Amino acid sequence: MQESPFKFLSAFEKEDYRFFFGREEETKALYEMTYDTRLILIYGASGTGKTSLVQCGLANQFKETRWKEIFIRREQNINHSLQTILDQELVKSGGIALGKPEDDVERINLIYKAIFKPIYLIFDQFEELFIINPNEIEQQRFFQFVDGLLKSKAAAKIILVMREEFIAQLSNFEQMIPGLFDHRFRVEAMRYTKAEAAIEKTLNKLAAAHQIEVAQPAAIAKIILQNLTNGKKKLELTYLQVYLDHLYQEAATKKGNTPLFTPQLVQQTGDFEDIIGEFLTDQIAEMEAKLGPGKKSIPIKVLGALITDERTKKVINEEDLDQLCQQLKITRKDLDWCLQTFENMRILKRYD
Amino acid sequence: MHIELAHDIIALKVWEFLPEQDKQLRLIKNSLLQRLKDYNNGTGSLLGEKELISWEDYLDLLNLNTQQVQFIDASNAEIAAKKAAKKEQEQKELRLTQEKLKVEKRARRRQLYFTIGLSILSALAIATSVIAFNSQNLAKQKQAEAEKVAKEMGKAMQDLTQKTGKETLGFIQSAEQTYDFESGYNYAQDLKTVLANNETRIAQFAASNDSIVSDFQTAIAPLKNKANTFLALYQPIINSGKATDVKTTMQQMDGIIKNKNFEAALQLHREVKDLNIAFLEETLLKKETEIKEKAYLHYLYLAQNGFNQNQSPRAKLINPYRWVQMAESYNNGSTPATMQLKKQICEEVLFNVGDIALADLLTIKSACE
Numbered sequence: 001m002q003e004s005p006f007k008f009l010s011a012f013e014k015e016d017y018r019f020f021f022g023r024e025e026e027t028k029a030l031y032e033m034t035y036d037t038r039l040i041l042i043y044g045a046s047g048t049g050k051t052s053l054v055q056c057g058l059a060n061q062f063k064e065t066r067w068k069e070i071f072i073r074r075e076q077n078i079n080h081s082l083q084t085i086l087d088q089e090l091v092k093s094g095g096i097a098l099g100k101p102e103d104d105v106e107r108i109n110l111i112y113k114a115i116f117k118p119i120y121l122i123f124d125q126f127e128e129l130f131i132i133n134p135n136e137i138e139q140q141r142f143f144q145f146v147d148g149l150l151k152s153k154a155a156a157k158i159i160l161v162m163r164e165e166f167i168a169q170l171s172n173f174e175q176m177i178p179g180l181f182d183h184r185f186r187v188e189a190m191r192y193t194k195a196e197a198a199i200e201k202t203l204n205k206l207a208a209a210h211q212i213e214v215a216q217p218a219a220i221a222k223i224i225l226q227n228l229t230n231g232k233k234k235l236e237l238t239y240l241q242v243y244l245d246h247l248y249q250e251a252a253t254k255k256g257n258t259p260l261f262t263p264q265l266v267q268q269t270g271d272f273e274d275i276i277g278e279f280l281t282d283q284i285a286e287m288e289a290k291l292g293p294g295k296k297s298i299p300i301k302v303l304g305a306l307i308t309d310e311r312t313k314k315v316i317n318e319e320d321l322d323q324l325c326q327q328l329k330i331t332r333k334d335l336d337w338c339l340q341t342f343e344n345m346r347i348l349k350r351y352d
Numbered sequence: 353m354h355i356e357l358a359h360d361i362i363a364l365k366v367w368e369f370l371p372e373q374d375k376q377l378r379l380i381k382n383s384l385l386q387r388l389k390d391y392n393n394g395t396g397s398l399l400g401e402k403e404l405i406s407w408e409d410y411l412d413l414l415n416l417n418t419q420q421v422q423f424i425d426a427s428n429a430e431i432a433a434k435k436a437a438k439k440e441q442e443q444k445e446l447r448l449t450q451e452k453l454k455v456e457k458r459a460r461r462r463q464l465y466f467t468i469g470l471s472i473l474s475a476l477a478i479a480t481s482v483i484a485f486n487s488q489n490l491a492k493q494k495q496a497e498a499e500k501v502a503k504e505m506g507k508a509m510q511d512l513t514q515k516t517g518k519e520t521l522g523f524i525q526s527a528e529q530t531y532d533f534e535s536g537y538n539y540a541q542d543l544k545t546v547l548a549n550n551e552t553r554i555a556q557f558a559a560s561n562d563s564i565v566s567d568f569q570t571a572i573a574p575l576k577n578k579a580n581t582f583l584a585l586y587q588p589i590i591n592s593g594k595a596t597d598v599k600t601t602m603q604q605m606d607g608i609i610k611n612k613n614f615e616a617a618l619q620l621h622r623e624v625k626d627l628n629i630a631f632l633e634e635t636l637l638k639k640e641t642e643i644k645e646k647a648y649l650h651y652l653y654l655a656q657n658g659f660n661q662n663q664s665p666r667a668k669l670i671n672p673y674r675w676v677q678m679a680e681s682y683n684n685g686s687t688p689a690t691m692q693l694k695k696q697i698c699e700e701v702l703f704n705v706g707d708i709a710l711a712d713l714l715t716i717k718s719a720c721e
Contacts, residue, residue: 008358009358009359009361009362010358010359046359046360046361046364047359047360047361073354075354163360236361238359238361239361276361276362276365277365277368280362280365280366280369281369284369297371300366300369300370300371301374303357303362303366303369304366304370304374304378306355306356306357306363306366307357307363307366307367308363309378309379309382311360311363311364311367312360312363313356313357313359313360313362313363314356314357314363315354315355315356316354316355316356317353317354317355318353318354318355339355346358347357347358347359347362348355348356348357348358349355349356349357349358350353350354350355351353351354352353352354
């Protein structure tokens with residue numbers, strides 16, 4: 001079976017531009033904002049597509065020579081992560097040969113000198129700085145870096161991407177960075193009409209690329225939205241991608257080489273009141289059956305270790321897995337198996 | 353290599369799937385770590401009792417390290433110390449309250465004693481003075497008042513058999529309070545009667561643990577004794593039928609004094625004194641002093657006026673020497689004020705004395721010395 005062309009739970013990336021629809025206005029507005037300031041704050045509710053808007057929408061607005069994105073996640077310490085990534089970029093770009101930097105601003109300058117592209121430092125999931133073991137010293141140091149960068153002539157801009165419910169945490173640093181809220185961009189849930197058009201365009205585009213076959217895409221879009229929004233006018237994009245993926249899996253089980261999307265298929269699939277919840281329940285039940293009695297609680301324990309008490313995802317390092325086994329009182333073999341299974345299910349990802 | 357969930361939406365769902373105990377453990381552990389961190393930074397306090405109670409069932413499952421266990425132990429110790437201090441404070445306050453109540457009770461009792469005592473003593477004292485000194489009209493007025501109070505007493509006694517304890521007691525107390533300073537002997541007798549009649553009733557209230565009745569009973573005990581003593585003394589006089597005579601005589605005595613007939617007043621005084629009424633001794637002694645004092649001053653003034661041409665033309669005709677002699681006959685070791693007046697008058701007499709026999713002059717001089 002072919003790999004699903006739908007994003008499922010992943011964000012759109014730069015190369016997904018052909019299938020990235022419904023955010024044209026937001027992309028343009030955000031792009032224009034980059035000319036007005038060196039510091040942009042992007043915020044919105046979970047599942048509204050903030051990361052996709054930056055990674056795919058914004059990234060594709062720039063010519064290759066005008067865009068060098070560096071994505072930074074906090075992990076254990078945002079300042080350490082920033083330095084590590086900048087050091088890696090220094091090596092990659094050859095900037096390391098141009099000087100011996102003493103701080104992050106100098107590192108950025110050297111990278112710029114090596115590649116001659118404006119650098120966009122994109123701090124995704126920025127709320128992690130405030131919700132996972134928050135450390136005031138770490139926060140202070142980071143905003144000192146922001147202040148230093150903005151005061152320097154470095155050809156670099158900063159984009160902070162975070163969930164809107166944590167935005168108030170930033171007010172503590174407004175005194176240090178007076179323009180912190182001046183250029184903020186709220187990503188809202190996609191409107192019904194836009195979503196309808198986006199679904200139709202996506203299906204047509206995939207059909208043109210021979211990844212699926214589609215009959216009556218406009219009708220399909222309508223039924224999908226009815227099933228997903230249940231009368232509401234807003235759509236959570238993550239649910240849409242999961243639903244489309246689910247349709248793809250259903251269609252792929254039918255006869256024929258290319259999965260066929262029809263209104264009947266969507267009607268048969270019906271509405272998912274809790275599409276992700278049901279998906280997880282099914283997958284976990286399957287895993288528990290494979291693990292056998294006595295180990296039934298392991299999958300949910302492992303998933304539990306990957307979330308914060310604020311119900312957000314949490315990064316763990318590969319080298320901490322032994323310690324995690326002790327903490328969860330499970331074997332490394334079972335842990336590795338669970339992680340691999342979750343990764344195969346695409347609800348978990350690994351990255352360097 | 354880093355590992356994380358593909359989306360926060362999964363995190364939200366996973367949280368829903370977690371067993372309730374796991375959620376609690378996570379939240380407690382996080383809270384504990386934060387509180388410990390704040391405490392170590394000097395920005396937080398030890399754990400409170402409510403937290404520890406709500407965490408109690410989970411603490412053993414948290415795999416706490418030594419520092420965390422010490423933090424909990426220190427919190428428990430502080431709570432125990434606070435409880436002990438609070439208990440001590442409560443006991444102290446309880447003691448203070450009890451003492452205050454005792455003081456208030458004593459004060460109430462004293463007030464009750466005072467009120468009743470004052471009423472009865474007033475009744476007793478005034479009864480005596482009324483017998484001795486009041487005029488006929490006053491006696492009539494007293495009689496009317498006595499009847500009024502007697503009525504109230506009667507009502508109280510009647511009510512006592514019909515009403516409940518405290519209510520009836522109120523009537524008795526009201527009636528008692530009518531024994532003011534104008535009351536007479538009969539009131540004391542009435543009071544004694546009321547007390548005697550109600551004794552059983554009061555005792556019943558006391559037995560039913562009515563604290564006010566108990567206080568009342570305690571308060572009236574010494575006063576009852578005084579009333580009894582008084583009545584025991586006066587009863588023979590009443591029985592002999594002389595009581596009315598005494599009363600009348602004492603009233604006449606006052607009228608005679610007003611008319612400056614001091615010798616007659618002293619005669620009546622002697623008549624009453626001869627009755628040998630023990631409790632009237634002091635009263636009679638005072639009365640005698642009063643008569644003599646008034647007589648002495650009266651005659652001295654007359655003597656003075658005798659030499660004062662301007663004040664009393666009639667006095668010019670009177671031999672001042674006689675008046676000095678008369679005054680001297682009532683001399684009863686007077687007060688400093690009268691002595692001063694006497695000296696002044698004598699000087700005037702000696703200064704103004706005119707054609708007078710030497711023997712008379714010497715008599716006057718002797719009287720003035």
